[in-house]
Amino acid sequence: MAKYRLNINTKKLDVEVDEGTSLLWVLREHLGLTGTKFGCGISQCGACTIHVDGQPMRSCLLPVDDFVNGQKITTIEGLSEGGNHPVQKAWIEAQAPQCGYCQSGQIMQAVALLEENPNPTREEIKVYMNGNLCRCGTYMRILDAIELASKNITESV
Amino acid sequence: MNVDRSISRRKFLKSSSGAMLFIGASGLLPMVVSCTNEKEIQKQLKKHQLTAWVQISEDGHITIYNPAAEMGQGSMTALPVLFAEEMDADWSMVSVEFSPQEASVYGSIAWNPNTKVLITAGSRATKGYYPVMRKAGAQARYALMHTAAMHWAVPRTELATDQGFVIHEKEGEKISYGALVPFLEIPENIPDFTEEQLKDPEKYRLVGKHMPRVEIPSKVDGSAKFAIDIRLPNMVYGVLERGNLHGAKPTLQNKADILVLDGVLKVVPFNYAVGIVASTLEQALAAKKQLKIDWSDAPPTGFNSQEAYIDYGKIASKSAKGKIIFDIGNVQKAWKSASKTYSIDFKNDYVYHAQMEPLNSVVKVAEDLQSAEVWVGSQQGGDGKVGVPQALGIPANKVNVHLQYLGGGFGRRSMTDFVTECALLAKEMAPLPVKLIWTREDDVTYGAYRPLTLQRLKASTDQKGRISGFSHCVVGDGGNLAASGIWNDYYDIPNQFAEWRETSHGIRLKHWRSVGHAPNKFAIECMLDEIAMDHGVDPVALRRKLMVKAPRALATLEKAAEISKWDETSIEGRAKGVAFLQRSGTLSTGICEISVNRQTGKIKVHHFWSALDAGVVVQPDNVKAQMEGGILMGMGSVLKEQITIVDGRIQQSNYHDYQLLRMEDIPESVETVIIESTESPQGVGESGTPLVAGAIANAFFSLTGKRLRHLPFTPDRVLEVLNS
Known part of the structure; x- marks a missing residue:
């Protein structure tokens, strides 16, 4: 067991876990931030996507030991106040989720895309989102939601 | 409804102050109960074996129970919409909760007209509950109209409803459903509405319209609870190694080595798997990797x-x-x-099903091993108790199932193998709650x-x-x-x-x-x-x-x-x-x-x-x-x-x-x-x-x-x- 101080959703949080524990288990099982999901454990599905210093990363394969230098970790819970990020609002408008399990990861990935490229083409969206699986097959609506969010973000600038 | 029960129910109503109204339908006999104390209501509901589909508070807020699993197919909205349509409720005042997992009350008749079962499968949720939800909604509306009739001392037949209000056009009177709660009067009989007495589909106000799904906001901010998200005080973690040959019997070679690993609390043998319970998930998973198991041949051996x-x-x-x-x-x-x-x-x-949420559940067995609490995302099955009474050898009424959202079902969650496993681990660990998680590898290789x-x-x-x-x-x-x-x-x-x-x-x-x-x-x-x-x-x-x-x-x-x-x-x-x-x-x-x-x-x-x-x-x-x-x-x-x-x-x-x-x-x-x-x-x-x-x-x-x-x-x- 070792103690770790992490910077998550702008808060300093302390945990004591075995060395090498994945950030995903730390978030979910030790800190109760369960919006980030476990899907595959091998970085193939994207359900565990979080942001580290603004970059989308798969938390299932990240050892907690690598995040003690104040790196800014953002999870779905810290994305916005009351779920009102433009991407979240677009997700509701498009009625994108079905079972909803993969959607936190999809949204975190989409937010990173639009921060990098506020006005992506359909092909750019498909490439950027390709690592996030959705078994319910909501991809058409995810695409719609991203285009909608992109429109709302670029028009409001 | 027998006389005795009716009298005791009245006493109960008299003693309550009427801040909450429960309206339900038990078979053909609808009942209405009112009380401020939710625990008391639960007790009374249990005592009288009442059913409850809806609650109304004085501020007009309505909670409708959804009896079906929600795996993304939309039952959480579709079934309450049917109820609200017939109740003539104001949809903006409605919230939805899962019903208790009691098949005799909330079961669907889509499988057998004579037996109520809780199964969300075969695309039958809307089909099976279409008559049930509309009738229960119509009965709720009837009870409210009856209350208004008594309150105003006018014939019920002169009353109408409009989106959360009872209206007496003749006198120009109008009262909201919420405002009726303190005056609640129980009708002696509520009709068993026939199809002809229900709303003409041409007049539907909610059905067939664009109705955003009620649980979607919680699925975009991470707050929607799946069983895998449940955390309880003193919870421990279970994993099983099931191999990749279905039905093979394991012989564990290094039990002593496993038991001394960090956090490992117990090794639990199954006839097709080896279970490990540990203090943390990562410890359970680490121990699982260390298992040395000899597997027997099994019926699939030799099959290509x-x-x-x-x-x-x-x-x-x-x-x-x-x-x-x-x-x-x-x-x-x-x-x-x-x-x-x-x-x-x-x-x-x-x-393979490949539902995105790997199979999992949380079970807490009481210290005396005679009752259990279960948290699970399940397509249910029969009595809604997901196999736990059989696994533990206890009566069904001693098992309380808390249904959670399903991270995909597709048929896989109509099996309860994963719940049985968790119940058996929890029995070993009683009274500690156990969260069992299948890894994706478990989910694929021991798929169905x-x-x-x-x-x-x-x-x-x-x-x-x-x-x-x-x-x-x-x-x-x-x-x-x-x-x-x-x-x-x-x-x-x-x-x-x-x-x-x-x-x-x-x-x-x-x-x-x-x-x-x-x-x-x-x-x-x-x-x-x-x-x-x-x-x-x-x-x-x-x-x-x-x-x-x-x-x-x-x-x-x-x-x-x-x-x-x-x-x-x-x-x-x-x-x-x-x-x-x-x-x-x-x-x-x-x-x-x-x-x-x-x-x-x-x-x-x-x-x-x-x-x-x-x-x-x-x-x-x-x-x-x-x-x-x-x-x-x-x-x-x-x-x-x-x-x-x-x-x-x-x-x-x-x-x-x-x-x-x-x-x-x-x-x-x-x-x-x-x-x-x-x-x-x-x-x-x-x-x-x-x-x-x-x-x-x-x-x-x-x-x-x-x-x-x-x-x-x-x-x-x-x-x-x-x-x-």
Whole structure:
């Protein structure tokens, strides 16, 4: 067991876990931030996507030991106040989720895309989102939601 | 309702201050209970075995219970909408909660009119609860009108309702449902509303309108609770190693070494697995990796899935029939008088559910081992107690199930193997709660798949080119898992025969979205196109003739042909294909347009159009979402997904070697048209998936003149067919 101080959703949080524990288990099982999901454990599905210093990363394969230098970790819970990020609002408008399990990861990935490229083409969206699986097959609506969010973000600038 | 109970109920009401109103329907006898103390209400509900579908508070807030599992198919909204429609509630004041998991109260009659069961499967939630929810809603409205009548001392028959208000037009009076709560009066009898007494579908205000799904906001901010998200004080973690040979018995070689690992609390033997309980999940998973297990042989030992087709073909050639599914007319006569006959084999490999939330549950068994609390995402099953009473040997009423959202079901969560496992671990650890998590590897290798089958179809045409006979022999394991969808009610073919021939390999099998429909409709729809092409007849024209006696089916065909511009030739390098089917009562036609990369063998679906008749559609946007999702899931299963077995061992283990459809694979458009109807609602969740294989294979046939007859159509198989 070792103690770790992490910077998550702008808060300093302390945990004591075995060395090498994945950030995903730390978030979910030790800190109760369960919006980030476990899907595959091998970085193939994207359900565990979080942001580290603004970059989308798969938390299932990240050892907690690598995040003690104040790196800014953002999870779905810290994305916005009351779920009102433009991407979240677009997700509701498009009625994108079905079972909803993969959607936190999809949204975190989409937010990173639009921060990098506020006005992506359909092909750019498909490439950027390709690592996030959705078994319910909501991809058409995810695409719609991203285009909608992109429109709302670029028009409001 | 007997007299004694009625009196005690009145006493109870008198002693309460009426801040909450519960309205329910227990069988034919609705009851109303009012109280401020929720615990007291629960006690009273239990005492009188009352049912409760709705609560109203004085501020007018209404909570409606949803009795069905919510796995993304929209029951959490559709069923309460039906209730609110008849109750004439103001939807903006409604919130929804899962009902208690008590089948005798909240069960559906979709499976058996005489037995209420809690099962969310077979696309039957809306269909099964359509009468139940509307009647309960109408009874709630009746109780409120009765209360207003007593309050105003006017005849109930002079009253009407309007979106959360009772209105007495004659006197110009109006009172909100919430404001009626303090005056609640229980009617002696609430009518058992008949269909004729319920609202005319033409007057629906909520049903059939765009109703955003109630739980979606919680699914975009991470707050929606799945069972895997449950955390309880003093909770410990369980994992099992089940191997990759179904039914093999483990002998653990290093139990002592495991027990001394950090955090390990217990090693629990199962006859097919070794369980570990540890203080943390990571400790449990680390210990699992250290297990040294010798596995016995098992029924699947020696079985090789890709070689099975040879044996299956031999089984199909035997003269002895299997289980006859239907036998109409006389196919033998049809063969004899035929001008042409066809015999074609179709095949499909095993596929896996791949629901995104791996199986898991949380169970807390009381210290005396006589009761249990369960948190689970389940498609339920029967009594709604998910197998825990049987696992623990305790009565059903000692098991309290807290249903959570399901991170995908697709049939896998209609099994309760994972809940039983967790209950057995929790029994060992009582009274500590145990969270059991399957890794993705566990979920894949110890899956319960859609069975591998071979289908031998025979058909004959007469001198005029009409299909005179059609027979379908499906060979595979699992009975209806292999045979569902084999029938052809909507095609006017005078002589038809269908049978299932059994095989058995000890591989775990289960309903997989649309069950046998996907492989069977693939075979049937491809067979029709083979005949159509052979006779130089357009595939839609052929089906149009076959549907002469099925106008509702025909309407879906015509609509799909219209929106896909079937009659117009596709651009160079593309072609369209069509398929029709009935699943869970819904009629649907799908048409897709594809191209194929002749170097890589990769099929690209550009567009998918569908038209369906599902009776009354409660949530049109959700029906479209179900069709979109079902079609995309179908595309994954048709183009990519494949479980293979070598010497009985499952060869795939995670998403790297069990490939699902990804964003790069999606079509440019998926368009769905709903055909208006006032008939009873039918199931939609499984209508899209089984359209895909036939539509793609038929488009491929049209494009290349070659036949894809073995699912999935992986690039290797496509190249092999193209080069044949």
